[in-house]
Amino acid sequence: MPNPLILVVEDEPHMRRFLRTTLRANGYHVVEAATAREGLMQAGGRNPDLVLLDLGLPDRDGREVTRELRRATRAPIIVVSARGQEHEKVALLDLGADDYLTKPFGAAELLARIRVALRHSAQPPDALEEPVFLAGGIMVDAIRRQVIRDGEEIHLTPTEYKLLATLVRQVGRVLTHRQLLQEVWGANYTGQTHYLRVYMAQLRHKLEADPTRPRLLITEPGIGYRLREEPARSRIDSR
Amino acid sequence: MKTDRTTVPEYLAAAGVVAVATAVCLALRARFAPIDVAMVLLAGVVLVGARYRKGPSLFAALLSILTFDFLFVPPYYRLNANDSGYYLTFGVMLVVALTMGRLTTRVREQREAAAERERHTAALYALDRDLAAAPDTDSLLTAALGHLNKETSGETTVLLADTLGSVGDPCWPHDPPFDQPDVRIAGTWALEHTEPAGWSTENCADAAALLLPLRGTSQTVGLVVIRPADPGTPLSPERLGTVRNLVDIIADAVERRQLAERNERVRVEIEAERLRTALLSSLSHDLRTPLASIEGSASALLDDPGQFGIEDRHDLLEGILAESRRMSRLVTNLLNMIRVESGELSVQRSWQPLEEPLGVALLRMDEPLREHPVTTDLPSDLPLVPVDELLLEQVFVNLLENAARHTPAGTPITVRAWQEPGEVVVEVGDQGPGIPPGEEEAVFGRFYRADPAADPGTGAGLGLTICRGIVTAHGGRIWIEPSHGQGTRVRLSLPVRGVAAGLDPVEVAGEAQDHA
Numbered sequence: 159m160p161n162p163l164i165l166v167v168e169d170e171p172h173m174r175r176f177l178r179t180t181l182r183a184n185g186y187h188v189v190e191a192a193t194a195r196e197g198l199m200q201a202g203g204r205n206p207d208l209v210l211l212d213l214g215l216p217d218r219d220g221r222e223v224t225r226e227l228r229r230a231t232r233a234p235i236i237v238v239s240a241r242g243q244e245h246e247k248v249a250l251l252d253l254g255a256d257d258y259l260t261k262p263f264g265a266a267e268l269l270a271r272i273r274v275a276l277r278h279s280a281q282p283p284d285a286l287e288e289p290v291f292l293a294g295g296i297m298v299d300a301i302r303r304q305v306i307r308d309g310e311e312i313h314l315t316p317t318e319y320k321l322l323a324t325l326v327r328q329v330g331r332v333l334t335h336r337q338l339l340q341e342v343w344g345a346n347y348t349g350q351t352h353y354l355r356v357y358m359a360q361l362r363h364k365l366e367a368d369p370t371r372p373r374l375l376i377t378e379p380g381i382g383y384r385l386r387e388e389p390a391r392s393r394i395d396s397r
Numbered sequence: 398m399k400t401d402r403t404t405v406p407e408y409l410a411a412a413g414v415v416a417v418a419t420a421v422c423l424a425l426r427a428r429f430a431p432i433d434v435a436m437v438l439l440a441g442v443v444l445v446g447a448r449y450r451k452g453p454s455l456f457a458a459l460l461s462i463l464t465f466d467f468l469f470v471p472p473y474y475r476l477n478a479n480d481s482g483y484y485l486t487f488g489v490m491l492v493v494a495l496t497m498g499r500l501t502t503r504v505r506e507q508r509e510a511a512a513e514r515e516r517h518t519a520a521l522y523a524l525d526r527d528l529a530a531a532p533d534t535d536s537l538l539t540a541a542l543g544h545l546n547k548e549t550s551g552e553t554t555v556l557l558a559d560t561l562g563s564v565g566d567p568c569w570p571h572d573p574p575f576d577q578p579d580v581r582i583a584g585t586w587a588l589e590h591t592e593p594a595g596w597s598t599e600n601c602a603d604a605a606a607l608l609l610p611l612r613g614t615s616q617t618v619g620l621v622v623i624r625p626a627d628p629g630t631p632l633s634p635e636r637l638g639t640v641r642n643l644v645d646i647i648a649d650a651v652e653r654r655q656l657a658e659r660n661e662r663v664r665v666e667i668e669a670e671r672l673r674t675a676l677l678s679s680l681s682h683d684l685r686t687p688l689a690s691i692e693g694s695a696s697a698l699l700d701d702p703g704q705f706g707i708e709d710r711h712d713l714l715e716g717i718l719a720e721s722r723r724m725s726r727l728v729t730n731l732l733n734m735i736r737v738e739s740g741e742l743s744v745q746r747s748w749q750p751l752e753e754p755l756g757v758a759l760l761r762m763d764e765p766l767r768e769h770p771v772t773t774d775l776p777s778d779l780p781l782v783p784v785d786e787l788l789l790e791q792v793f794v795n796l797l798e799n800a801a802r803h804t805p806a807g808t809p810i811t812v813r814a815w816q817e818p819g820e821v822v823v824e825v826g827d828q829g830p831g832i833p834p835g836e837e838e839a840v841f842g843r844f845y846r847a848d849p850a851a852d853p854g855t856g857a858g859l860g861l862t863i864c865r866g867i868v869t870a871h872g873g874r875i876w877i878e879p880s881h882g883q884g885t886r887v888r889l890s891l892p893v894r895g896v897a898a899g900l901d902p903v904e905v906a907g908e909a910q911d912h913a
Contacts, residue, residue: 241729244787262725264718352748352781359750363777370752370759370773370812377757380787 165206167197194218213239234275244380274330325385334382411453446497458494551625579604597631613652687720737866748781758793768806795860796825804829837877
């Protein structure tokens, strides 16, 4: 995709400047909006490839904006918000937003999220599943339903495998507790977060070198989980 | 005198005594002289007189005279007396009856007065005791109402001065009995004159309630309104006196309590003000230090005519990043502090393995912990704990930050956890200088700094205070384990009651075995 167009909906001028500068320097086209109204207009008119949506817009409620944006465009939406708004973020993700960034965040984190979102939106949802290499010497072979770690096959229970496969399909993207429970256990289990946590812990014990310092299966506190697609490039990038 | 209801049985008893005496005399009439008969009847009259008041004893005397005349004085069965000597007997009987009755009445009245005094004293004592035991004004008033209700068999309401206003005020209640004009008038009168008014008093006696002002030493603190069960029967003066004494005791207690509460409010305000000042000065320091370094580095980079090498630029930029992250943590902590302080800390528990919030905290603290190897030791059979993951993450971040900051570079930090009955205990330990003995509790206070002079700008000293707020909100405890100069060990316990609903460990283990 040559020079994707990113719509930045953000009311804070300094934040807009940081986003604009960073994105342009990395080869993206940027169109800006300071209000939800303006953002919705741009989304309809300019047909952006991705939307960065600030959660604290003065004129509209975040859920409303997300719903209307979804109607106006199929472009992935990345929600930008402060820490402590986890409920709101989960609601927006379940409403169809693709990912989120918690302020304050660094440029590396921003670019990584955008890359992942653009890649997933370019892929048709039923793309052929092929073996995926993950960091830390882990390979997931979707056809043979095998997980190889450092050349040795790891035995996963069916549920563990299903959970891992769900994360692999959306590698790099956050998945909410609800989305994972629905996908792996079914719609009746969306309230049983502790199922998910227990299986995630088991998966970490089998795949991670140090389960208390996961490098692959990342917890997004209050939101869900994310399968990291590559090891953190430097320590300072990790958060 | 007493009402008729209580004396009818006494008259009946008097008649009975006379009847018995008469029966005895009739049975022995053959052997008795009339004078003996008179003695027996007189004995009956004395008996009645000793037992009952004047009325029944007079009644017994008259009855005895008639019986004597009718049955025992010839001519029998006719009311006449030939012998004038019998008039003397009649007279003696009357005098004895009157004297006995009078004496008895006096004794009884004295006994009743003593009993009333005793009751009065007991009532005052009981009230005083209950008021002293009441922890606050509300329970004090509840206790007072109970006593007044018991004393008057009525229904008591207390209106405190700060809610009372004037009687014309809309605050004045509109429910019965206050909706009655005479009660309102009596209330006004009572407040104006600071004297009881209404039922059982001489002022506005028609009002269907007794209104007593609560007279404090300097001002009227309220008004007691007693609605009697039976407005037709006023209280006896003695009973009214007791009620007035009770009300005075209540007024005194209410006034004292209100003064104490006012003093406490002032004290809390002064304390809060002192803390605000301390917080502000601490904050302005803790926020300005990183800000100064950020501003300095950023402006140096911006103004750089090209003298900085790549490494210098990198150093400056890394400093900006690290300092802004530090500020970010500080601000998060401050916001949590406000939530803890204002009681708005809502804990959203969910069952989860402890390693999850710990893992997130370790990831967040990756950079500040660069100089410290961290080892974690969580047994694999540690149960799930019901915690708020964001808040517990904050606890771990604060504990790890403290450990990293107060220990020399290179020294290890350990995080251990184990199960104890009903709880999971977590320990964060370091190899630093430790906490001075005797200060193990003080470190949890606000604005505590290990050494303010030697270690400036290392945080507002809120970290452990917030940890305690969060752990307490989870129903757990956090404390410093005595370490005898060997580093610092902070321990926290998290209660684990029951198990996660619907989660069957057997199923989990079973599935694992099936597959393996």
